[in-house]
Amino acid sequence: MSEDTHQEYDDGLVAVLEAVWGEGFMSPGGTDEVDRYLHDIDLNGLSVLDIGCGLGGVDIHMVLQHKVRKIVGVDIEPELIPRCKRLAQKYNVVEQTEFLCVEPGTLPFTDASFDMVTSKDSIIHIADKHTLANDIFRLLKPGGWFAASDWLAGYEDRPSPEMKDYLVAEALDFGLASADGYRKALNAAGFIDIEVVDRNEWYCAEARRERDQMRGALFDGLANQVGKEFMEHEIGVWEKMIVALDQGQLRPTHLRGRKPV
Numbered sequence: 001m002s003e004d005t006h007q008e009y010d011d012g013l014v015a016v017l018e019a020v021w022g023e024g025f026m027s028p029g030g031t032d033e034v035d036r037y038l039h040d041i042d043l044n045g046l047s048v049l050d051i052g053c054g055l056g057g058v059d060i061h062m063v064l065q066h067k068v069r070k071i072v073g074v075d076i077e078p079e080l081i082p083r084c085k086r087l088a089q090k091y092n093v094v095e096q097t098e099f100l101c102v103e104p105g106t107l108p109f110t111d112a113s114f115d116m117v118t119s120k121d122s123i124i125h126i127a128d129k130h131t132l133a134n135d136i137f138r139l140l141k142p143g144g145w146f147a148a149s150d151w152l153a154g155y156e157d158r159p160s161p162e163m164k165d166y167l168v169a170e171a172l173d174f175g176l177a178s179a180d181g182y183r184k185a186l187n188a189a190g191f192i193d194i195e196v197v198d199r200n201e202w203y204c205a206e207a208r209r210e211r212d213q214m215r216g217a218l219f220d221g222l223a224n225q226v227g228k229e230f231m232e233h234e235i236g237v238w239e240k241m242i243v244a245l246d247q248g249q250l251r252p253t254h255l256r257g258r259k260p261v
């Protein structure tokens with residue numbers, strides 16, 4: 001790892017995210033959202049790359065429910081990899097999964113290695129969408145799909161003051177793009193059948209439900225684990241996120257594109 005690598009998703013944050021979003025997940029909607037963005041893609045017997053695998057929930061789900069032959073999850077945070085491996089053991093999918101820590105940048109796989117590349121709410125961390133789209137295109141076999149979800153910007157140039165406020169509160173290394181930005185990057189890389197499906201309306205309601213759970217049923221258990229102050233802080237982040245969602249500045253979105261045969 002490079003010397004400036006630091007743990008953005010520390011144990012406290014991971015504990016809160018997993019409690020709110022479900023076992024193995026650091027992103028909203030859990031397995032239902034994965035099924036929605038995959039919808040008609042048949043993964044039976046295919047090889048898949050998952051960029052930003054986090055705790056491995058997406059990967060385990062794709063083996064158990066979508067019958068992938070092999071899924072390789074990569075993440076830049078070394079502390080998360082053993083957690084993915086433990087989850088794979090728990091669900092008896094060690095043979096079909098591989099989890100690797102990688103450096104940010106070009107992914108360490110040869111051209112045309114995968115039938116599908118996926119990512120759930122992780123490529124928000126990769127600011128250069130053109131370079132990312134080119135790398136995903138390179139890694140796919142002809143006819144292969146890129147199918148993912150991500151947090152998109154509802155603005156082209158500057159965020160609203162409230163969105164800025166939310167981004168500062170998150171304090172994560174984000175590089176958001178708009179739907180148009182993603183379309184351009186995927187198109188320029190050579191993808192066809194590009195689809196961008198906005199999920200803002202769904203998450204506006206869902207985020208309120210999550211915030212209420214954090215204030216209610218989840219509060220005491222999590223406060224014991226991560227401290228009351230951190231819980232109050234995270235609820236504050238959710239409040240700011242809800243404003244950004246309501247303004248349409250933050251837009252959870254499903255993305256897909258296919259490499260021509």
Ligand SMILES: C[S@@+](CC[C@H](N)C(=O)[O-])C[C@H]1O[C@@H](n2cnc3c(N)ncnc32)[C@H](O)[C@@H]1O
Pocket residue numbers: 009024025026027051052053054055056057058074075076077080103104105119120121122123125126
């Ligand atoms: C919001 S979490 C989502 C994790 C997982 N996909 C999920 O849905 O639960 C984002 C993940 O992306 C990882 N990440 C950030 N930058 C990355 C990069 N350049 N390459 C791969 N993973 C990255 C983070 O370490 C984190 O685990």
